[in-house]
Amino acid sequence: MRINWIGIPAALIFLMIPSLSVAQDSVENLTPTDTSVSEMVTEDAAAEEIEAQPAAGELLLEADPGLDTSGMITVQDKPNDAGDQLVVTFEPAVNPEGIQCYNVYRRIAGEESEDAWNRVKVIPADEPPEFIDGYDPEYPIKPGIFYEYRIASVSLENVEYFGSVYGAEIAAKGELFHTNKVRLLIAGGLFITLIFYYFWKAQRGTKMYLRPIAGIEAIDEAIGRATEMGKPILYVPGISTISDVATIASLTILGRVAKRIAEYQTRIIVPNMDPIVYTVAEEAVKQAYLEAGRPDSYDPDSVFFLTQSQFAYVAGVNGIMMRDRPATNFYLGMFYAESLILAETGSLSGAIQIAGTDAVTQLPFFITTCDYTLIGEELYAASAYLGHEPKQIGAVKGQDACKAIVMSLITLALVLGILDLVANTHTLDWFRNLVTVSIVE
């Protein structure tokens, strides 16, 4: 059953990658005509004569000699969009004197009324005569619809002088693959392949070595200490949502900790800040008591939801720490600024504290105030160690392989950088460009 589970989606994903690139090819085959600028604009000669007049309603001063208007407007489809943007360029007025800015108007081709024109863009006279239409949420561009454009030169007195109407010969259309995301796709594909390779290896029963992590052994010790002292154990599963990977790692460890606690007959307190995390934590603890053979000693009030506001939650947990005086505190999961408040209060109450988070900014505070801290990835690794499942171990191996790849890429970049220095070449820029992803999509 489980083998099928893995197989189907894996095959799906791998099928998807080539099919996407095929889709991309087909897009490219279609586009050449789209990108050649000059062919796609027609001049609406009939309209020109009328539109050259200033718009009705504007007060036209007799003395005003009129302004030069802009020339041809060209419209292109914008690549990598959902068919909701067009690239519009126009020839600015030959004589720019007296022009403050250009007002760009658009209407759906075939509509006759003057009211159908919408002003979609104002371009100051000194800026390049090009813009991407479709950003204005009030006047969206719809895929497959042909539009007409006209541009008015605006004088310093805010009088508009209209140029000709141009109809776009192409309509906006959506693409099937985002060409700027190729690198991301390759990296993702590589990662998935590696992880599945190690899943497969783990399932075949290959023995895999993993080095010990100090914090894990400390967990059992800490539970033992609380039992000896007859005091409860506090477990904070972070303050993030269930979609946060750190929370998931924390819940796995909670299952294991709760099982040990059930065996020792100690009390556990799990306050939660996210309602969904609360339900999952409750299930995990209940299941742990069941597995330990002591479902009767499970106290339904031990796992509870507190509140969803960060510092109100901290106030609550602080109160619990000072009143119930737990002997051991676990802070595993995602934490923000409250990390230090929790850990200092805990240390004030004299508890042994074990922390683990992937929040880089909060790690220094846990390191300085807790007895053991799982740094970043160690938290995930700990949950994999405790899960005792071959595939979990395989995943850790896969991650290590990825780190090895990253390290060799950085080393290669270092070598290329030195080469550039010595031989005066530009290999590093080229190499770095291979992994560069754009910030704005």
Add this chain to the structure above:
Amino acid sequence: MYDTIGIWVGAFFTLAIYSFLYKENPVYRLAEHLVVGISLGYTMVLIYNTVILPKLLEPLFAGNHWILIIPGLLGLLYITRFIPSIAWLSRYPIAFIMGTGMGIGFPLTMKAYVLRQLEAAMVPLYESGMPWYEVFGNIVMIFGTLAALIYFFFSKPHKGLFFGTGSKIGIWVIMLGFGATFGFTVMGRISLLIGRIQYLLGDWLHIIE
């Protein structure tokens, strides 16, 4: 009048929280329990006003968004948790949130945590006009990143020249970074206290303006 009472109440609860620094006490306990209740109540109102009403009920009653019944029903499945025999139904909405969240996270994590970091780690050691401390900084940065990555290697024991020394340098770099972050954060935290002191001495007691 309203504002004056508000400031006094606020000042009272501010001092109630600070009293915790001395000792856990009934006044803190009151503040703690109140803020838990109020904040959750506030969240309920907020969620109703910003999600349930405008995104679900209003479109539904407007009559043209019947499709929204699906997420509505999916959300209602959470309530089955209160009925043990069908509590497993509450896994459906959790699965929905979980699966889509993981799927959205994958490419974004790949981009933000891997590719962008990788790109940023590929810096030239020296470019003309760079002062010595920047060159030295770049060397420290590249080798520091490599060493710290070795520390996070789980497949090999931290022994030998490469893994042993590497991971040792790695943890040094990590500690240097943690110390710096700690020192850097102090200022922001003191600022928070300054804010409260301004509230107490200014808004409440009018000693400072």
Add this chain to the structure above:
Amino acid sequence: MSAVNIWEKMLNVDRRWIFLGIGIVSIVPFLIGFGMPITTTIEVEGIFNFMNELGPDDAIFIGFDFAPGTQAENMPMAVAVMRHAFHNHTSVFMTAYVPLGKGMAVSALDYVTNPKTEGFYERVLYEDWVDYREAGITNKEELTVAWESDGNALPEGAVGWVFEGRDYVLLGYLPLFHLVILGMTGSIETQFPVDYHGNPIGDMPILMEHKSLRDVDLAVTTSGSSACVAWITYAREKIGLPIAFGVTGVMATDYFPYIQSGQIVGQMGGLRGAAEYEVLLKENGITRTTDKAFTGMDVQSAAHIFIILLIVMGNIAFFAGGFHKQTKLKGRR
């Protein structure tokens, strides 16, 4: 009592003494300011110089994109920029990215126009100068002259008039504010038909001259979260609006790349950034005194030194007491 005992006592000092110490060093500088000199950095000078170039025909946005939690750091930044704008008669639009930010904007305005504040501006509400507006007097200088010639005198201590709807307008908060920014690149009025007090903004002189973000010269976002990035994404990248950041100290290093890439004209980082702006205002004769952030920096100095003293004393006790020879008590890394 043996010597070792004293050191041990020092190492295990009751934490409440430390808390008390922090409390004292944070309050005392408010009562007696030391006035530690502050050197200014190019990041803050960038904003100041940009602002200083603006005049009565220009307009800026101040985004109150923070909640009360980071008020101590963000508020002085917004106040300093607002004073600078009022001094140069540059028009100010005030918005909020987060719901509580709208209250922050009100407090900032109240502070700058409060007679108790050193060097305050006298505020004239929108409905109070309706006659002048209807008479067509909307030019800043003409308005002040006409207003004063009707017997309105500047109160003692005030440094100038500010007319609501002419010198400033408080727009407030709307949900999904990043989309509001996007919308304002087309028209401010479609996003905010009325201001915070319910006055229709379409009739306001400030809006007639500055209809969209394209007619605005700078947006200063004072932010305690990543909200500031939305101004970059939706205003800077789309229409090229110059942006300046005022962020909390903890966030400051994250946004250095934006300065390097020229996406922002400058950045005020934390209380120090705000204090630097206050120093620049004073040095250039725009204000007579420095303000809350500058005093706050005295607190920072005192608190930092107190903490460093604590660390030094802890280490002296640790070595003098001979604890470094003992094996570790706990298995900490």
Add this chain to the structure above:
Amino acid sequence: MKRTVPLMIVMVGGILMMVQYFIPHQYSQVIFNNYLEWAPIVGAFALILGVGSLTRLHSHKIRRKAQNWQYSWAVLIPLFGMPFFALIVPQSLGGGSDVHGVHDFLFMHIQVPIQSTMFSLLAFYIASAAFRAFRAKSALATILLLAAVIVMLGQVPIGDVLGKWLPNTGLWILRYPNLAAKRAIMLGVGFGMLATNLKIIFGVERNWLGGAGK
């Protein structure tokens, strides 16, 4: 039905969202936009579970007269009072041009000050944490200590007085070794996150269903 269907939902949802990221086409956008509309609605209902849990906990305490049970009323009354005053009886307390209800009063003058004050406790705790942790017990602890002290001094005006090298050294540590450490941790965390994403989407990691791995 109990396990297979949720696992199926996770897989389909996960792969769909993963793939749509690469497709800018309008149909893909429709899926994404629908998701953006749906997710908050589904998530909103989870709060009912939280309210249920908190109510149960405190009503148990009151019924059992457990220690400090009186305080449970301080949780339950505002918990239901807030929605009552906001949605059912938006009672105005008068004063000013804005409507000041009980709900707003509790939020603005109790919740906001308490939360800000809780946050500001960090100023005290960061001092006591520094005192206890920054001792030159070992080479590693010394590094931690030195880095923290240099950066701290570089932040404030007094550092400028002591010499320009202090803030500069602090900045150097922040920009180079600190960045190296953060970058390495982020890379490791990134791969861990990616692996967990896959493990959940493909049903390897199932403990969120309740019950470890079974």
